[in-house]
Amino acid sequence: MSPTEPTEPTEPTTTEPTGPAAGSAAGHATGPAPHPAVALTDVSMAFGGRTVLASVSLDIAPGSVVALLGANGAGKSTLIKILSGVHAGHGGEVRVDGTPVTLDSPLAARRLGIRTVHQRIGEGIVPGLTVAENLVFEELARQRGNPFLSGRVTLARARAIQAGLGLDWDDRVLKQDVTELGISDRQLLILARALATRPRLLVLDEPTSALSAAEAQRLFTLVARMRADGIAVLYVSHRLGEIDALADRLVVLRDGLLTEDQARPFDWDAALRAMLAQAHEAPTARPVGAGVQGEAALSLRGVRLFEGRAPLDLDLRSGEVTGVVGLLGAGKTELARGLFGAEPFASGEVELDGTAYAPRRPSDAIRAGVHLVPEDRHADALVPGWSVARNISLPFLKSFSRGGLVNGPKEDALGRETIDALGVVTRDEHSTVEELSGGNQQKVVVGRWLAHTPRVLILDEPFRGVDIGARRDIGRRARSLAAEGAAVLVLSADVDEVLEVADRVVVLAAGEVHLDAYGEDAERDRVIQTISASV
Template sequence: MPSDSSPHQQIPALSLHDIAMSFGSNAVLKGVTMALYPGTVTALLGANGAGKSTLIKILAGVYSGNGGTIEVAGEPVVMDSPLASAQHGIQTVHQHIGASIIPGLSVAENLVFEEIVQGRIPAVRSHAKLLPRAREIAATLDLGWSDATLRSDVFELGIADGQLLLLARALVHRPKVLILDEPTSTLSQAEADRLFDVIKRLCREGVAILYVSHHLDEIRSLADQLVVLRDGRIHDVQDQPFDMAVAVRSMLGKQVALDADTLVEKRGTVPALELRGVQLLRRSGQFDLDIRYGEVTGVVGLIGAGKSELARGIFGAGRFRAGTIRFDAKAYRPRQPAHAVERGIYLVPEDRASEAILPGWSIAWTTTLPFIGRLARAGVLNIPRERTSARSVIHAFGVVSTGCDQPVDALSGGNQQKVVVGRWLTQSPRVILLDEPFRGVDIGARHDICHKAREASEAGSCVVVFSSDVDEIREVADRIVVLVEGEIRMDAYTSEVDSEAIVKSMSEVA
């Protein structure tokens, strides 16, 4: 704390009074009042669809015309644009990086992009002249990117590095208020730990931080206060020490188990996929792996361990560097995803925003796109069948929506994920590959997706879940396979190992 006084005796860095926001007849925020204090972390919790994203966009100046008042350091302000928000000392790092990173520009140009827009750096300038400033911005997070990386197209950065880029760009402005929306959803543990150190440093410097996360362990260790938003209203406010059971009930309006104690482990015997001599990464060794029907296989590893390469190779969206696959005891060589889909092998990709949904497309179109050939005769789409299929996903997965004609990108993140997962699981897959299916979804949605994945396994599907989160894997998997640098370090059933052993194996190198 920058002051000996209680934070609640200080003038708030940011105050919200009776904030309301509606879209047509849909009231999303219904009178939100809260305050952020200098040098403190306020955690904002809420199920998907609670109104968190709308509140964040109001503070970031993306949405205007809301009811209520906003004060910065006790003075009323108007947040009618992102520039106005920044001028009042508010910086926001959004969960979805696609809206803030400019493809086609280099990493360096993206780092200095705001300064170019504001005219502080000429729009036409050589990389050689941009690099010194880009290095300064990258240094705020000790990113250590080489000049070659800074010169490369930003598209070549992974999701995690893209989020770190945006965070570095925000920190260089020395904000009074920093809003972090699911900041660790794409980070490795080492990167997350570095972020936590930055957050603690910023608090010592008097920055007020609004921290949005579904990870309760992060909130326990980082936050000074938690605020629970449900159905557009504040339902719980707590100071440390937190009662997480109360917070979760407030979030969901019901009790949900926070652990995997109720999982009844299953063990399969019949291989669905037999991988032999597989090499995932340029410098990794080869391995053999059988993935069986009748059990949920959890593949866990840090970012860069090769999880997505394994999933994409099985789906035909990428190629293994070496190795063969047998599916149902027959040679299987998918050259493109369509070949996998024809055989009932489906993938829910890691990044739903860029790889699984199309902006403006309805829920009906999104759920039926991969199977459009099954719903058409002589080139004419059977609209009633399409809508029936979409409604079955909405009903089976509890998608909160206005109906199957609603644009999928208008849904909350968790409901988008339910649509993406549901369109595959409702089609009786032979093999379903779920790559980071819980990213950015609340505890309730995670519980629902876990339940549906296990139901699919019990119904005869081969289910593989890929995640970097040990607790998430233990909630859903019967068997755990740990990948480190493209190689298997552990292959055991969940009942045979504890979380500590899994984490230890994830950190071991050959």
């Protein structure tokens, strides 16, 4: 049966649930059970003859948190886009508060109370507008007659919206261009704007991927408050600890099929088998003995990442994976971008294999064999509309060109090799990068820089928004590259991610090194204690 629009297109006919007992796991309502906030029945979707979702049925009760797990390419993004009104040509039925609806546009989804905070943060902000204008953007867009709110009214409304999330931006921040905000603050802005409408269903897609531990904890508190207020939450994350702490229920997608549906307490082995089709393996920490400690490939002396902070000395050694862990603001990205020539260091000296190394632009670093997988793949690494093969060849087009013409077969061959080497789930090398899931996009970015074996590979938050399987694939490739003699630098805010891949662990805080250790000296508890003491 094809979905139909409800009689009143802006609101379903049922009364909005309120209070902690409205469908929550702990509720004890005495009347008839409320309809699910949103229910999907036999929802299917195919692209180019390839089935992406197959008869998925899922209901999300008011006041509940349902976690959605799935490997990259499992169909999570497609499901989210159906709920968000991006993909309208699906089979099956969607109901909101028991009423069949047609989600044929993002506006239709928003009118029905479905709000999505997407993983791609850049898609949720409007460059050129202030932070305050972005917070009240939907109200600005709805204005008729007078299309603009006054600056005073905009600021007042923005202060009220940010207060709902416990943000403390002052008027100076609210008046600046939104592009001046860091990636984590942009994510908080989008979340605050979504919550200002008090949605029926809030879809959170990898919501902590750019947040510090303190900001993530603020989000967890907010999710608990939303549950108590009767808001339904679909929480999409690859971080099992978050799901265990927050969710009332978890469901697993694999190859477009719903393969697991559990209530608390969760059976993680079963969930991970359902997701990965294999038993869960505990992360294998890499530090062993005294470490590899080969010859220094990159040597930093007196490099200052932030004004007013002490300079640092650091050697990145051949045959070794160095993991740098630190919270937001620790200086990880500043270190990565400085080594890549994107933002040259203001002071200090760097040597590459004993020779002075001072790249003024990324092209200098690439020629020297220093490659970077950046923190924000969408803003800094991928070209929308381009194929997988073209995105992989981009930094090395000269080696694929003659007389200004790109050798297509040679470029395609490299695309296929990268897809095979890293297990990229895609139709073929001609697929556009937008067709890929987040984890597979990340594999494309990593594969690009492995196409020409680097002397030094820098991975800035390489596991952000990727599932366990993709994380292990990328980690194995990083270790394999180190075994071939390269120096590999992995930067992450997640201690477990670093311990899983690194031979050596460095704790960075406010641009300064607080720990540089191997083996038993780099155990998880000590790393966490060092980070805690440096805050």
